[in-house]
Amino acid sequence: MDMPSWQDQKLGTMKRAALWLVAEVGEGNVFTKSQLRDAFPDTSQIDRRMRDLRDFGWQIATNREDPELEAHEQRFVLQGIPVWEPGKSTRPSTAISATQRREIISRDGYICRSCGISTGESYEGSHELVQLDIARREVLQPDGSTAVELVTECKRCRVGGRGLVADLPAVIEGVQDLGAYEKKLLAGWIAADRRELSALEQLWAHYRSLPGASRDKVRKVLESNEG
Numbered sequence: 001m002d003m004p005s006w007q008d009q010k011l012g013t014m015k016r017a018a019l020w021l022v023a024e025v026g027e028g029n030v031f032t033k034s035q036l037r038d039a040f041p042d043t044s045q046i047d048r049r050m051r052d053l054r055d056f057g058w059q060i061a062t063n064r065e066d067p068e069l070e071a072h073e074q075r076f077v078l079q080g081i082p083v084w085e086p087g088k089s090t091r092p093s094t095a096i097s098a099t100q101r102r103e104i105i106s107r108d109g110y111i112c113r114s115c116g117i118s119t120g121e122s123y124e125g126s127h128e129l130v131q132l133d134i135a136r137r138e139v140l141q142p143d144g145s146t147a148v149e150l151v152t153e154c155k156r157c158r159v160g161g162r163g164l165v166a167d168l169p170a171v172i173e174g175v176q177d178l179g180a181y182e183k184k185l186l187a188g189w190i191a192a193d194r195r196e197l198s199a200l201e202q203l204w205a206h207y208r209s210l211p212g213a214s215r216d217k218v219r220k221v222l223e224s225n226e227g
């Protein structure tokens with residue numbers, strides 16, 4: 001599908017900001033506040049519209065999440081839902097009630113469905129407490145279409161910048177604590193530079209990251225095949 005131009009004035013500001021990121025900045029690259037203002041000179045709320053994109057799975061890091069950035073810089077980490085496509089940009093803040101929010105987080109077991117961290121924990125190597133939020137996730141459906149479903153995600157996963165600080169000593173310590181069999185298994189994965197997951201484990205990992213409505217569908221398929 002052809003992408004519309006970010007300069008198309010008929011589109012809303014959030015959509016144009018998303019298109020600008022893709023067309024002019026590119027994933028992984030840094031942009032400055034003045035570049036953004038120059039691109040959208042008539043829009044006073046451009047920073048807010050840019051932040052709104054995070055509700056649609058877009059990861060845009062500031063210097064809070066990415067210490068390499070200066071205060072006037074942001075990094076376009078990852079593209080999210082293509083909000084310029086029809087029906088994909090319903091505002092989540094107005095669409096999700098407080099009750100719905102509680103229900104979704106409870107159904108998701110109070111864990112971030114992207115990294116598995118749970119509420120009340122702090123991130124490894126920091127005192128920052130986990131805050132859970134609702135994200136929209138595009139889920140490929142059995143009929144080939146995509147649906148946008150709500151899922152619990154922690155603030156870090158939503159913003160991007162997760163895993164920026166790697167902890168080598170912790171990994172080495174963990175390796176030293178392994179038994180002989182586990183060490184051999186790990187050495188095999190390292191040599192192949194990939195972990196051979198069993199089909200069951202792969203299914204489990206995929207199942208676990210699905211939003212609640214989709215997890216229910218999988219459960220129903222299993223139940224209908226039982227006995």
Ligand SMILES: [Zn+2]
Pocket residue numbers: 112113114115116117153154155156157
């Ligand atoms: Zn997370």
